[in-house]
Amino acid sequence: MVSTSSTAGRTSKNPALTYFGRSSFRVETVSGFVVYVDPYAPGDYSLPADLVLVSHGHDDHNAVDKVTRKRDCRIVAPAGAVALREALVIAEGKTMEVGPVSIRAVAAANSNHPRGFGVGYVLSFDGLVLYYSGDTSGLEEMSSWTSYGIDWALICCDGYWNMGAVEAARCAALMGAKRLVPVHTSKDGYYEEGVARSVKYKEVVVAAPGKTIELMK
Numbered sequence: 001m002v003s004t005s006s007t008a009g010r011t012s013k014n015p016a017l018t019y020f021g022r023s024s025f026r027v028e029t030v031s032g033f034v035v036y037v038d039p040y041a042p043g044d045y046s047l048p049a050d051l052v053l054v055s056h057g058h059d060d061h062n063a064v065d066k067v068t069r070k071r072d073c074r075i076v077a078p079a080g081a082v083a084l085r086e087a088l089v090i091a092e093g094k095t096m097e098v099g100p101v102s103i104r105a106v107a108a109a110n111s112n113h114p115r116g117f118g119v120g121y122v123l124s125f126d127g128l129v130l131y132y133s134g135d136t137s138g139l140e141e142m143s144s145w146t147s148y149g150i151d152w153a154l155i156c157c158d159g160y161w162n163m164g165a166v167e168a169a170r171c172a173a174l175m176g177a178k179r180l181v182p183v184h185t186s187k188d189g190y191y192e193e194g195v196a197r198s199v200k201y202k203e204v205v206v207a208a209p210g211k212t213i214e215l216m217k
Contacts, residue, residue, distance in 0.1 A: 014214045015126045018043070021190030021209035022060055023134070023156065023183050030126050033099050037121070037132055039066045041190045041209065049073045051098045055108065055134030056118025057081035074098045078105075078119055092119050101125045106145065110137035112161050122148050128217050130154070131177065135184065137163040138171050146176035151217055153177035156184035157199055158192075165199045172201050179203045181213070 018026045020043030027035040028047075035051045038061040048070045054062045054077035062082050064075060075087040076098065090096065090105045092115075097103065105119040113135045120134040128151045135156055153175065157168035162184060172180040180203065185195040196206045207213055 014216050015128070016212050017130075017152075017181075017207075017215055018212045019181075019183070019207040019209060020044075022186075023055070023132075023154075025132075025154070025183070027123075027125075027130070027215075029100055031100060033101065033125075035101060035123075036067050038134075039063045043209070051076065051101060053077070053103070053121055053123075053132075054081045054087075055120065055132070056113065058135070061118075061135070076103060078117070081118070090119065092116070104148075106131075107139050107141055108134035108136035109139065110135070110162060122150070126215075128152070128215060130215070131175065133162075133171075133183075135162050138167050138174070142171050142174040145174075148175070150175055150177040152179050152181060152205075152215060154181045154183045157182050157195060158184050158187050159195070160187040165195060169199055169201045179205055181205045181207055 015029045021041030023038040024041040025037050033050045036049050037053045040060045040063045045067045048068045052075045076090050077087050079089045092105050092107050095104045102124040104122040108118045108120040109115040118134050121132045123130045129149050131150045131153045133155045153172050155168040156162040157165045180201040182196040182199045186192040191209050
């Protein structure tokens, strides 16, 4: 087990997610533990990180230097995804714990992202489960992820490098996710609202860059 500490303090009874654009976002747990995922898009990275997660080595996902990091911050990434010796290497099927966050790396692949190049993440904290797709398209094993009890699914849907809006919704249904948050909505840019709003699912939460979402069970 890897553990870190956090001195930040949140007063909300629920954790929060702030979306920056592309696939970049920040999670703050109830205790104030700060997690950045796939830093790249413009945003406020000044809140010091306890944990940084990178899904793969493309430069629109691994700009770790943007993030203000605590001295004991942990960086978790697939092999070769970041140029930092201290990064903790994770691969599909592996799990680890960093502070209050349980991390499971799951498959992420398509014709633009070969199997083993990157991962998606299933994160458990504060009694809820968040899935982040990384860059991927639909995979058969997603139907087995119903056992994770995913409350929030952040799924790419640009339709060029990755799956599109229809397939993203199908994948959310396969894994039994309660809610779907469209991310990586643009081929080249940070955000396309039209693409995000074209995703049809039982509960879609559209987060424009800069928006903070209270993560409820």
